[in-house]
Amino acid sequence: MGRTRTTTMGLGALLLLLSAAGCYKHTVHSGQGAPAGPVVYDHWEHFWIGGLIGDTRLDLRQLCASEDATVRIRQTFLNGLVTGLTGGIYTPTTVEVRCRTGRSGNLRLDATDMRNLAEHDDLVGWVRAYAPEWLDEVERARADR
Numbered sequence: 001m002g003r004t005r006t007t008t009m010g011l012g013a014l015l016l017l018l019s020a021a022g023c024y025k026h027t028v029h030s031g032q033g034a035p036a037g038p039v040v041y042d043h044w045e046h047f048w049i050g051g052l053i054g055d056t057r058l059d060l061r062q063l064c065a066s067e068d069a070t071v072r073i074r075q076t077f078l079n080g081l082v083t084g085l086t087g088g089i090y091t092p093t094t095v096e097v098r099c100r101t102g103r104s105g106n107l108r109l110d111a112t113d114m115r116n117l118a119e120h121d122d123l124v125g126w127v128r129a130y131a132p133e134w135l136d137e138v139e140r141a142r143a144d145r
Contacts, residue, residue: 024075030060031068040064041097044079051091064099074095111141119144126141 029035040063047054050080060069072095075083081090109117114144117123 014029026073026134028071028073029069031066032100033070034064034068034098035070037068037070037098037100038100039096040099041095043095044074044092045095047091047093048089049091050088051093054091058095058097059098060097062102063097066101068100070098072098115141115144118144 006072027035029102039057045054045056058071060067060071063069074096075091075093079094085093124135124138124142126133
């Protein structure tokens with residue numbers, strides 16, 4: 001009798017855990033949207049007490065040059081499992097952003113533009129971080145100034 005009761009309690013706990021691990025999804029389109037565009041952001045966002053505490057702010061202008069984006073906020077099975085294991089105290093969600101034209105715009109710079117930009121000291125750090133394919137041109141322009 002004791003073994004049956006333990007098994008029943010274990011199955012009940014597992015069922016409760018799985019029911020707390022439900023999934024949901026919200027989709028928001030900015031501009032024309034980009035449901036099939038390349039993914040530029042895909043991270044867990046952290047919330048507490050069943051999602052009541054926490055704040056996520058994304059600047060779509062920084063993520064998507066065109067500002068045409070699709071933002072998908074969802075609780076995956078793994079997010080739900082973590083929520084269930086913590087009793088709803090920690091409630092992560094997964095946020096994914098897709099852009100129509102990817103992360104970079106169609107910006108064309110000629111030699112004069114590069115020389116003018118090269119006058120700014122913080123440009124090299126930005127180029128190293130976000131556009132390393134331009135680094136040689138920027139360093140040449142800085143040497144010519």
